Amino acid sequence: MKFATIGHFLDENLVKQFPESWIHGNLIISPEFDVYGTKGYITGLTLTAQEMMGFPRETVRSHILNAILLLQNDFDVDIIQLGALTTSVTDGGVWVAKQKEYKGFVNHGDSYTAAVTCQAVTKALDLFEKKSSDQVIAIVGAYGVIGEAVTKILVSQFKHSILIGRRTDKLQQLKKNVDGDFETTVELRTKEADVVVTATSHPDALLQSEHLRKNAIVVDVSQPPNLSLQVCKARPDVCRVDGGLVDFPFVTGIPGMAPGKNFSCIIEVIMQAMEDERENHVGSIDLAYLRKTEKWGKKYGFTLNELTNFGKKIEGVR
Ligand SMILES: NC(=O)c1ccc[n+]([C@@H]2O[C@H](COP(=O)([O-])OP(=O)(O)OC[C@H]3O[C@@H](n4cnc5c(N)ncnc54)[C@H](OP(=O)(O)O)[C@@H]3O)[C@@H](O)[C@H]2O)c1
Incomplete structure (x- = not known):
């Protein structure tokens, strides 16, 4: 299967750094990649995060569908991955899967991202010699696609969990699927937590x-990040961890991407294409499939081996 990932601008200043030949209207398309014989493209809409979330939803969705149809019709793509906020504006990809003109498969890539996020939490606790059973965790965006899976996996491992979202009805629904000592809230009560996961x-x-809180560990999955470099600099006691970056020993040539790393959502669809698994993976995450993506990660060596903060290796015990 031939894959394509669709993201969008995380930093609008990056536009000048893309070669002219990559620009196809309002879609930037990489040259064809070959990952152990599986081919595809990494692409991005020229919309910023603010535009993705601020423009009328129908406008953004039509940009996404136009990109998907271009990739299907002119680039022979069989499977699309919805990167960054393209998942959020398409109901977790469910809307894309319903579009009749698109005949291929769609995956939000959030399953492997949720798995890697949980791994990053465990690794960070090990690094600082802390036990999850003594710690309080806050998960921001707890009923989102990634947040829900992370919540289901991590809550039972922690002393207490604070599950944060903006809508009480969605938090009520989430409660039914979670085991452990937890509370839900619409307030950003992250200061009460030793470990914070952001997936908003x-x-x-x-x-x-x-x-x-002092010495907090923040596993920041969100793209754009929910914890800025400036705050990290002002708070050296806080350890921010990139939530969804794994090793990927191929040169992508994508400006702004840490060398030797790639986003786990992009990697998930590449692995699905390598496995020739012809299925959609949209909406709520199936934890059995999430475990399968972890096995694929190990099989192909696209795993989380070191913790990074904005791509820079995190070292030592504080
Ligand atoms: N690092 C990686 O490899 C990687 C991979 C995939 C995705 N991501 C990033 O991960 C994040 C989550 O993705 P997703 O697919 O899980 O998105 P999603 O399903 O749309 O979930 C995001 C959740 O965040 C909530 N939210 C938004 N603003 C909030 C706020 N101010 N306070 C509390 N909750 C808030 C939303 O609540 P409402 O529904 O109430 O609006 C939504 O439930 C995105 O930033 C995406 O770009 C990263």
Whole structure:
């Protein structure tokens, strides 16, 4: 199967760094990649996170569908991965799967991302010699696609969990699927937590210094990040961890991407194409499939081996 991933601009200043030959109207398309014989493209809409979340939903969806149809019709793509906020604006990809003109498969890539996020939490606790059973965790965006899976996996491992979202009805629904000692809230009560996971569709930094307890560990999956480099610099006691980056020993040539790494959502669809698994993976995450993506990660060596913060290796015990 031939794959394509669709993201969007995480930093609008990056546009100037893309070669002209990559630009196809409002879609940037990489040259064809070959990953152990499986071929495809990494692409991105020229919409910023603010535009993705701020423009009328129908407008953004039509940009996404146009990109998908171009990739299907002119680039022979069989499977599409919805990157960054393209999942959030398409009901977890369910809307894309319903579009009749698109004949291929769709995957949000959030299953492997949720798995890698949980691995990052465990690794960070090990690094700082802390036990999850003694710690309080806050999960921001807890009923989102990634947040829900992370919640289901991690809550039972922690002393207490604070599950944060914006809508009480969705938090009520989430409660039915979670085991362990937890509470839900619409307030950003991350300061009460030792460990914070952020997996939100908020279009920029959400956590400020006052939202973080001393020595907090923040696993920031959100793209764009929910914890800025500036706050990290002002709070050296806080350890921010990139939530969804895995090793990928291929040169992507994508400006802004840490060398030797790639987003786990992109990797998930590449692995699905390598496995020739002809299925949609949209909406709520199937934990059995999430475990399968972890096995694929190990099989192909696209795994989380070191913790990074904005791509830079995190070292040592503080
Ligand atoms: N690092 C990676 O490899 C990787 C891979 C995939 C995705 N991502 C990123 O991960 C994030 C989550 O993706 P997703 O697919 O799980 O998205 P999603 O299903 O749309 O979930 C995002 C959740 O965030 C909630 N939210 C938004 N703003 C919030 C706020 N201010 N406070 C509390 N909750 C808030 C939303 O609540 P409402 O529904 O109430 O609006 C939604 O439930 C995105 O930033 C995406 O770009 C990263």
